Amino acid sequence: MFIDHATIIVKAGNGGNGCASFRREKYVPRGGPDGGDGGLGGSIIFVADSRLRTLQDFRYQRAYRAKPGENGQGRNKRGADGEDLVIRVPVGTVIRNKDNGNVLLDLFREGEEKVLLRGGKGGWGNVHFATPTRRSPDFALDGERTVEHEVLLELQSIADVGLVGYPNAGKSTFLSATTAARPKIAAYPFTTLQPNFGVVSMGEDNSFVIADIPGIIEGAHEGVGLGHDFLRHIERTRMLLHLIDMTGFDGRDPLDDYDVINAELENFSPILAAKKQIVVANKLDVPEGQENFRRLQEKLKGTDVELYGISAVTREGLKELLYRVAQVVAELPAPEAYHVEEEITQFENENEYEVTLDKSTGIYHVTGGLINKLGRRIDPNDEQSMNFFQHVLRESGIIDALEDLGIEEGDMVRLLDVEFEYIP
Ligand SMILES: Nc1nc2c(ncn2[C@@H]2O[C@H](COP(=O)(O)OP(=O)(O)OP(=O)(O)O)[C@@H](O)[C@H]2O)c(=O)[nH]1
Ligand SMILES: [Mg+2]
Incomplete structure (x- = not known):
């Protein structure tokens, strides 16, 4: 696990x-x-x-x-x-x-x-x-x-690019088509159970890390499915690739999938919602996919959403997409530490004290962590030190505590081995 x-x-x-x-x-x-x-x-x-x-x-x-x-x-x-x-x-x-x-x-x-x-x-x-x-x-x-x-x-985890999308959208297929990572791929949802990482190498000194996380479904931000636990993994990426299965898996409309995933991101975290996103229409090797892709193009027309069509299986369109991702990654600031x-x-024991009256001697005793700390600075022969000391006694409530016990002018108080006469 x-x-x-x-x-x-x-x-x-x-x-x-x-x-x-x-x-x-x-x-x-x-x-x-x-x-x-x-x-x-x-x-x-x-x-x-x-x-x-x-x-x-x-x-x-x-x-x-x-x-x-x-x-x-x-x-x-x-x-x-x-x-x-x-x-x-x-x-x-x-x-x-x-x-x-x-x-x-x-x-x-x-x-x-x-x-x-x-x-x-x-x-x-x-x-x-x-x-x-x-x-x-x-x-x-x-x-x-x-x-x-x-x-x-x-x-x-620290990755440059996070893959988001419904289960079965082809995220792991995409990761294995673009990096040396070999995640499990299967024709059913929830294949990926833990994040996978891969490095896309675009030549010397030009590479970026992609994180493939389990798919998200409706209600993910409330803990439905698996995605919720893993969304935090991509909070610190530079950008997201939003993958959509354009074949309409499970009878869903891919255009709805797009809206649902964005709503989940928004509900999960404002950081994710605000992140730069490139929308990736996947599985365009399938004829229905191409038809739906045209509908999605129509829907996003006039917006500033960047849309790429690919097939992770035939690798159609991957090159152009990766080129653009590398460009965006290079432009965006590196994620920062929190x-x-x-x-x-x-x-x-720093601020603790206890005030007691020894009835046999009539002496009031003040003990505890605060006194121990103060002890380092008390010099009964130094007026300044004693002034400071008086001040702390008042501020910390010790004087009030002594008065609650019934102390009167002239009574003796002992702290550590310092003894002094109480003067209100
Ligand atoms: N025809 C076609 N099938 C694809 C394409 N990409 C992925 N698939 C298939 O879609 C199914 C799901 O792929 P995965 O990569 O496991 O999907 P996923 O998004 O990682 O799914 P989860 O891990 O469950 O979230 C597999 O049967 C893939 O072979 C594609 O471009 N074309
Ligand atoms: Mg997967």
Whole structure:
């Protein structure tokens, strides 16, 4: 089975925790602080690899978690960094936020390497907190803790020209007549079940890639038939070849087929509807085909629609058509990577805090990730640092939380190992 989308879970590694420890020396009961920092957590990195063709593997392994950084240790030993997790995907894989569909990454070029989730930073060990007045800081900071994300991988192959049309219109026959690709061809609809690609070579330095996808039928944009799943493959082509079976397969009128397919494209995506299209009337080796071709010419007369008549079987008309396609492809801009619409934030303990009252001492304690982050910048001896600190306490709602607990002027508040008097 050809898999062109998958949902996976990704998580970068947590940062290691900092360590609070003290040097042990002979005759010195408590030496200076020597707790090392935590290591950096591993990142989640995607790499575009042209040797891969499907997202099949992601159906079997769904969870991807990078290694955490190790905790710091005494004697100033920094924790080891967690290994990055490198995930290889086919070129043309778009990664979206599962919740809202926003593009997070687009692995558009061979070898491209992009970080989706950065590993958590390690927490500082207590060595960082020693100041002239704080000789024995008895705390260290926790590493950043990452959260899991569910993301959608979507394969949108990169081709210059997309073939669209009803099942049995002759798309695969066309691909095999114009390229070295050998897709399955048969006299019934839904022969093609997965996209096929081929390269049309028009001489030195002049070639383009054609994508043959399963046929589209009425209602495709709502998921009827197969085409819907594959239309996204041709969203990033430069132009479309709209193939029509002019023999009136299944008793349909080829002129209606033309309208139905265009309506489906329009309903599926404005990008596809706006794409340059050349209409290709196929199977003109059959007499009814020629009759219908004249009717179609009549219908399109006076419009700016480009129409070519061919027979993919006898190869009649192919040369002229390919010549024109090469010309159009050369004129149109190369498809571009999607813009990243969102960067997912992922650190859970960044803005957390908890406020408690220790009834036995009457001291208010403030703890949590926000405090750990702030801890790096608090210097009780520096007025500026304390002003900044006051500001954050107010902004983050900590002051309100303290007041909710009943704090009054003159009560003591403790954060990490900083203690201060509350002044409203
Ligand atoms: N007479 C005639 N038959 C053709 C021509 N092109 C394709 N066919 C036949 O039409 C049938 C369908 O051809 P395919 O190439 O499999 O059609 P398709 O559009 O790829 O169909 P799906 O993969 O089902 O969407 C086959 O029996 C082909 O031999 C043509 O130019 N003339
Ligand atoms: Mg086919």
